Structures are given as structure tokens and as C-alpha cells.
Amino acid sequence: MTIRSLVVGGTSGIGYAMACRVAASTAATDTVLISGRTKPADLPHANMEFRPLDASSMRQIKHYTDALKSASPPPKLDLLIMTQGIMTTAPRTEVPGEGIDRKMAIHYYGKQLLIRELLPVLSESARVVIVYDGKLGSPSKLLWEDLDLKTHFTLVRAADHCISMMDAMVQWWAGATASRLGGRPHFVHAFPGTVNTNLLREVVPSYLQGVVRGLGNVFLTAPETCAQRLLDGAERCAVEGAEEGRFWSNIDSKGGLYRNKAVWSEEQLARVSEHTWKLVDATLPAEG
Secondary structure, three states: OOEEEEOOOOOOOOHHHHHHHHHHHHOOOOEEEEEEOOOOOOOOOOOOEEEEEOOEEEOHHHHHHHHHHHOOOOOOOOEEEEOOOOOOOOOOOOOOOOOOHHHHHHHHHHHHHHHHHHHHHEEEEEEEEEEEEOOOOOOOHHHHHHHOOOOOOOHHHHHHHHHHHHHHHHHHHHOOOOOOOOOOOOEEEEEEOEEEEHHHHHHOOOOHHHHHHHHHHHHHOOHHHHHHHHHHHHHHHHHHHHHOOOEEEEOOOOOOEEEEEEEEOOHHHHHHHHHHHHHHHHHOOOOO
């Protein structure tokens, strides 16, 4: 079978729900590959496959993508979904030997490396969907002299930087793929809203787990509902965007397009992309 869809972070929560929905609507001969730290207890569809990936390590991501591209038959991705995330109150904690804060590596830098390395196997009309926060990013939230927050790290700033730089790179990727013949991928930054996943429970004391679970079932969106809204919205915005000559979208928790999102300047896009690749490439072994 040929791998047509990849969901990184697809082992639980929103990502798992999206992977299951994609698998249910995909031809039996097309594989939906899910990757993350731990294999799910259940892969409910025969065309689902799991491969482990530590998405906090740039070196592990590079090893993973190299192996994926060398497979026979090679993948031809129509859909690349990235939902990997972490909820923690830990201070800046660098990935060993790589010099990038683990939270920022998972939420931002690793996703950019995945896109770059998998770009050769994306189909001409692929959808790249990043589930993080397509709502709150802005150029005004960046400390431009310290984009990776080596010296100005706080949890709030880390979130602001990852969200905002993601906005920038979604627009940068849409421009960077403009010369592809036959079509162009569409890049989506999605805001999931408040979803009933396990992320919050990772920072809640054990004696409150039952309360959190009960409140979540009442007040939060089910992952399956979120998955349907985001997948439908991403496809709708991609079709409409192509008609408008726009190959990036920021979408809300119902799958609707944020039409008031700022368009980043060429200078701003250049600064964010140059910073990103300089930092990421410094972690990778030199190619001989």
C-alpha cells in the first residue's frame, strides 16, 4: 500500500481522531500513517499504520523522514497533518545536544523540519494542516532579537513565539512552493478551540483527574467533532483559496477562515525563515 496521509501527533486526542476520520474515508489501498511517542491501543481501520517518532528532536525527525522517503513504494502524501503538542509548566528545557527548548521544538521547529523534508513527496494538491493556534499569532508578539528565547524565555513568550512564527511560516511556505508545476499545496494553521484531550490532564494533580474528566465531557468539544470541523474546513478553505490565488489559510475551531489575519511582510518572513533554518540546521549532522 502507498502512504497517502501522515498524521504526526496522531496517537491520541485531536490527531488520533483526525487520523481515524481520514482512514475511514480513504481507499483501503492507501495507508494512513500515524506517528508519535506511543502506539495507540487501537488502530480501528486496516489501512492505519503506526511508526514511532520523537518529534522533539530534529535529528530524530531527519532520520524518520529519510527512512520514510526511501521506502518502497515511496509515499505520495495528499495530506500531512501535525498536531503534536505538550502541556507543561517546566522552565526552558533544551533537547539534549540540540540547544532548542523542548516545548518550542515540538510546537514549532520540528513541524517546519517535517514540512521541509517531506516537501518532495507531497502531491501537487496536498493539504498541510497544522493544528496549534491559527487565531492569536501576530508579528507584534515577537522579540525579534531573541526568536528562540535563549535569554528571554517565559511560558507565555514561548507560546506567543511558536504561534506567531507558525503564522509566518504558513505564509512563507505558500510562497516558497509557488513555482511547483501542476499545482500547489495549501498550508493551514488551525485553531482547535477547547477540546477534551489528555493534554490538560498532564499538568493536573491525580486527585483532580476525575473532576477534570467530568467537566471536560460536559463543557469541551469532543476530539471527533473537532476533527470533522477542521478537516472539512481545511478542505473548503483550500478549494476557495485556490480560486482566489491564496495558498494559505488560518481557520477557527468551526473550520471557518480568519479573514482578518495579518499578511506578513517579505522582510518579516525572511527573518523568521532564516532564523528557523539556521537554528534547525545547526542541530543536524553535516552532509558528506
